[in-house]
Amino acid sequence: MRSTPSLSLRASTVDDTLAVAAALAGLARAGDVVLLAGEMGTGKTTFAQGFGRAMGVDEPITSPTFTLVHSYPTAGPTLHHADLYRLEHMSEVADLALGELAEFHGIVLVEWGDVAAGAFGDHVVVRLGHVDGDDAARTVVLTAVGGAWARRWGALVEATAEWCDQ
Amino acid sequence: MNVDVDGDTLILGIETSCDETAAALVMGGSDIVSTVVSSQVELHASFGGVVPEIASRAHLELLNPVIARAMVEAGVRDDRIDAVACTIGPGLVGALLVGVSAAKALALAWDVPFVGVNHLEAHLYAAMLEDPSVELPVVVLLASGGHTLLVEMREPGRYRLLGQTIDDAAGEAFDKVARFLGLGYPGGPAVEQVAHEGDPAAIAFPRAMRNEGLDVSFSGLKTAVLNHVRDHPDVDTADVAASFQAAVVDVLVVKARRAAAEVDAKGLALGGGVAANSALREAVLDACMADGLRAYLPSRSMCTDNAAMIAAAGWHRLRLDGPSPLDTGAYPNLRLTSTEPT
Numbered sequence: 001m002r003s004t005p006s007l008s009l010r011a012s013t014v015d016d017t018l019a020v021a022a023a024l025a026g027l028a029r030a031g032d033v034v035l036l037a038g039e040m041g042t043g044k045t046t047f048a049q050g051f052g053r054a055m056g057v058d059e060p061i062t063s064p065t066f067t068l069v070h071s072y073p074t075a076g077p078t079l080h081h082a083d084l085y086r087l088e089h090m091s092e093v094a095d096l097a098l099g100e101l102a103e104f105h106g107i108v109l110v111e112w113g114d115v116a117a118g119a120f121g122d123h124v125v126v127r128l129g130h131v132d133g134d135d136a137a138r139t140v141v142l143t144a145v146g147g148a149w150a151r152r153w154g155a156l157v158e159a160t161a162e163w164c165d166q
Numbered sequence: 167m168n169v170d171v172d173g174d175t176l177i178l179g180i181e182t183s184c185d186e187t188a189a190a191l192v193m194g195g196s197d198i199v200s201t202v203v204s205s206q207v208e209l210h211a212s213f214g215g216v217v218p219e220i221a222s223r224a225h226l227e228l229l230n231p232v233i234a235r236a237m238v239e240a241g242v243r244d245d246r247i248d249a250v251a252c253t254i255g256p257g258l259v260g261a262l263l264v265g266v267s268a269a270k271a272l273a274l275a276w277d278v279p280f281v282g283v284n285h286l287e288a289h290l291y292a293a294m295l296e297d298p299s300v301e302l303p304v305v306v307l308l309a310s311g312g313h314t315l316l317v318e319m320r321e322p323g324r325y326r327l328l329g330q331t332i333d334d335a336a337g338e339a340f341d342k343v344a345r346f347l348g349l350g351y352p353g354g355p356a357v358e359q360v361a362h363e364g365d366p367a368a369i370a371f372p373r374a375m376r377n378e379g380l381d382v383s384f385s386g387l388k389t390a391v392l393n394h395v396r397d398h399p400d401v402d403t404a405d406v407a408a409s410f411q412a413a414v415v416d417v418l419v420v421k422a423r424r425a426a427a428e429v430d431a432k433g434l435a436l437g438g439g440v441a442a443n444s445a446l447r448e449a450v451l452d453a454c455m456a457d458g459l460r461a462y463l464p465s466r467s468m469c470t471d472n473a474a475m476i477a478a479a480g481w482h483r484l485r486l487d488g489p490s491p492l493d494t495g496a497y498p499n500l501r502l503t504s505t506e507p508t
Contacts, residue, residue, distance in 0.1 A: 060333075068258060095220045
């Protein structure tokens with residue numbers, strides 16, 4: 001893993017979280033893996049909803065905690081939305097074959113994916129966090145692991161400039 | 167393949183879409199002759215800590231003994247079975263394929279029809295299996311860890327999706343709140359037990375979308391519980407559990423009543439693991455009493471995943487549509503969509 005560019009954003013409202021997700025989705029392409037990290041209730045599923053809407057998914061994007069993987073066909077790549085919350089073994093992560101889903105003209109979002117980051121190749125980690133004293137606001141830290149986003153990173157910085165937290 | 171589907175038609179149902187490996191024999195779409203789920207059976211294989219629906223090898227090892235047990239308990243030989251029904255979705259493809267492959271192989275070997283069944287549709291028949299006197303139309307509230315749906319069943323095999331969760335399922339909310347409060351797993355019974363000691367009116371948790379429409383949302387409620395506990399570290403856990411449970415039950419019952427009124431239903435039926443929750447069952451009974459509806463509250467074993475409902479759904483689908491082709495696959499993203507028989 002060569003470069004790990006990182007981007008710190010602040011979403012003041014749920015709409016901001018949805019918009020940041022849409023900005024990331026706008027630059028995503030088939031083969032991408034996005035790991036969603038952060039404590040329970042920080043908005044990982046909300047982020048996935050914003051991402052999916054931006055890809056043109058119009059049915060409800062619901063939590064895959066129990067069902068493990070939801071797939072949504074779009075005009076472009078298929079969106080696969082997974083959740084590792086219930087898993088306890090790395091072999092189970094392998095059995096979900098998420099990397100293969102990405103390779104097969106898909107984009108894969110993985111809630112709690114950071115606990116198994118080693119199981120994935122190049123990816124982006126989206127880490128959501130609480131803001132003390134403000135229940136609606138979230139910190140959003142985007143980190144690229146591997147080179148897949150190297151050429152798109154500048155565009156991502158630009159697309160998310162209005163939420164920049166620096 | 168032409169088959170007469172009647173009260174004597176005996177169907178083997180197979181279910182491998184979720185955590186349970188299950189098989190059942192049901193006659194005439196409503197008489198349960200035997201029903202076996204793997205968690206009831208002490209088998210040599212141990213998959214401690216593994217989510218079985220991922221480990222399709224768990225289903226693979228459990229399925230034959232479970233089917234054999236269902237046949238032995240029923241006391242029937244394979245030449246008495248008229249058709250094999252199996253869940254074809256939704257679920258993980260690896261888990262589904264275990265059941266679908268076995269069902270098709272058995273159907274081929276026995277020279278009887280194979281019938282593919284939508285797992286969510288099958289849940290709609292659970293109430294009828296225990297109470298064949300169900301008067302249609304009914305509204306079914308299906309609430310589990312993975313799904314929360316309101317469905318109108320006008321006649322067997324004809325149903326309409328009225329509403330669903332737009333984010334988290336009701337059972338998932340119970341589970342996550344239980345884990346956050348340190349109450350253990352499974353979360354539904356854990357929250358319910360602690361809630362007995364608490365005041366359901368102690369904390370006014372939000373009831374999203376309560377006053378309009380038939381969709382539900384529980385993500386905001388979950389987050390509100392988390393925020394409340396974070397902001398009030400000394401809060402009584404029993405009050406949190408009771409107030410949370412009251413909010414879930416309130417929203418589910420309000421939506422179910424609204425649905426029943428909108429479609430002029432004669433009754434309200436529950437399904438899914440959340441249907442085992444006593445507070446929900448009591449609230450549904452009260453609501454049905456007030457609204458002049460019949461309440462159908464299946465037993466816990468019928469609410470949760472089982473193969474009897476698959477066999478029952480298979481009977482109806484076989485009657486309405488005939489056999490499914492043997493090139494039927496597994497459909498991980500199968501939805502419950504409003505349907506006329508297809």
